[in-house]
Amino acid sequence: MRAALRRAATAAVVLALLLTGCSGGDGDGRDADGTIRLRFQSLAWQKESADANKQLVKEWNAAHPEVRVEYVQGSWDSVHDQLLTSFEGGEAPDIIHDASDDLADFAYGGYLADLRPYLSARLRADIPERSWRTTTFGEGVHGVPFLQEPRVLIANTKLLKASGARIPTPERPWSWKEFRQVTKKLSGQGRYGVAWPLKEPVSVTLNLGLSGGGQLFHRDGDGKAVLRFEPGDGVVSGTIYDQVNTDRSAARSALGMGGSDALPGFFGGKYAMLPLGFSYRQQIIQQAPEGFDWTVLPMPAGAGGAVQGVSPQTLSVAEESPHKKEAVAFIDFLLRPANMVRLARGDWMLPTGTEALADPSLRSAEHGWAVGTALAEGLRPAPAQSVRGYPEWKDKVATPAYQEFYSGAIDADELRERLVEDGNRVLARYQR
Incomplete structure (x- = not known):
């Protein structure tokens, strides 16, 4: 249909x-x-x-x-x-x-x-x-890049404060390890610390993967794109896997959702936090129950720093x-x-424009604007931005592989093998 x-x-x-x-x-x-x-x-x-x-x-x-x-x-x-x-x-x-x-x-x-x-x-x-x-x-x-959207954490303010967790700032975000610990604190009594709406898992994983020091896509000596899964590439994906399958601090049922699908559960207290695109704030304002208190937090950072990929x-x-x-x-x-x-x-x-980004109306604390603008300096081109064959790799190789990995159906070794070995065969057809 x-x-x-x-x-x-x-x-x-x-x-x-x-x-x-x-x-x-x-x-x-x-x-x-x-x-x-x-x-x-x-x-x-x-x-x-x-x-x-x-x-x-x-x-x-x-x-x-x-x-x-x-x-x-x-x-x-x-x-x-x-x-x-x-x-x-x-x-x-x-x-x-x-x-x-x-x-x-x-x-x-x-x-x-x-x-x-x-x-x-x-x-x-x-x-x-x-x-x-x-x-x-x-x-x-x-093309002229003109609008960009970082991914942020939308948190239930009441639950976050009650947990006693340190409140992260753009200058001092959580590490991925600390984020995992916080989501465990926020879980229990029928509530999950976080829900990852990963209906389309590839861009989320790759873009956030930059913060863990991952890149996945590289160029060889001839300038051709090749896939290599290095330790940094497993930081974000490994955290999500552990939250879902080991800690039970992330809702398994949310893995197949889009961002909008997860909002009712967030408003109802089923999830304490949601990683979402910055623009979802408008839907939250429109749909949140009266009196619901929420806040915008930066995504965690790792060895790669407070960076993430974007496709403007x-x-x-x-x-x-x-x-x-x-x-x-x-x-x-x-x-x-x-x-x-x-x-x-x-x-x-x-x-994207530096003069527009400095406008006072985009630096207000209201609705998290100031958090977003503080993250702009760390936005980088998405890892596969100019790679020919990426759409086919994403659809035929990476999407099913990540979906099976996050659900616990395959382990990290099989994920790595499928992303790299099957992926390089796809890319090779576009680079002869």
Whole structure:
């Protein structure tokens, strides 16, 4: 059923794009009077976020009558297949909202423009180099990273204080060993210290694995990607395994959940803490029972430091767009510091821009904003960001292997063997 709905959604979006496709008599995106028409496909889905994007489009159009931007609604659920269809059909939107971990195949396939000739010095300087690395494929820059989301711990304040555990701060987070001890303290009487919603376990494990000193993906002497499971790669995965299978401090039933699925149990006191993306704070505010007291804590840190991988949201330009310069000018407008703040607040995420990140409204203690902004310095490109073949490895090898490991069906040795040996066979097909 879900697959059928996804196919239907994809077809609907593609049809919408086709119907709103080329305007202008000469087929180059211009009206008869010379007005340039650009299509901006946004994936904003929360009302605050969609409203912010639409308002910024309206403001651009009011100030730039010679370059009109049309807002087109896309969907995170179907964006990859929809974009592939539109690229192959010659009907791609000019400006494309996506995530950096979805760009590699499109960039290497020649579907996304290299933005280097068009980016302003202001925008290049405002976004840190570590963020630009997430959209750099080969020599080209194929997207502008603009929103990012650290993973944080959402904790039941009453239960945490009653446990007597030290309250971690961004400057002094828990170690992974200490985190395990705290979750044991918080467990008992039908309650678990933590629930790990790991319906999609791979990105969570790899991104948090950086803090344990793990990397998993490496480059050999020829620059080819290879998988190696080293001691640091087992810190996070081993902690989760022990919490579920040895300590019984993590709920086994939550392993197959998404983040939203675990919220009712959190509100009901079944779980004392949840590791979630930063943007989940909005759902918590909307859904928490009256009087429920919660707090935002940093994720634990290990030998790798207080770091974690992220795949920022991005804005790209289609290679086939006849008006790349104008499309990038619109992106530059959209990502002016004040506008980037509006987009970040609309999505309850962090901006990549250093000037926007310094905005006082993003450094308030209310709703944990200050904790999030304090974590921004430790955000790094996701380990497999530019690895060709990663989607196949994730779907066919890593997801089932991690799911079986966390449930206790296989041990660490078999996990390592499957991730590395089966994984390297997958990667080799993409690197001949």
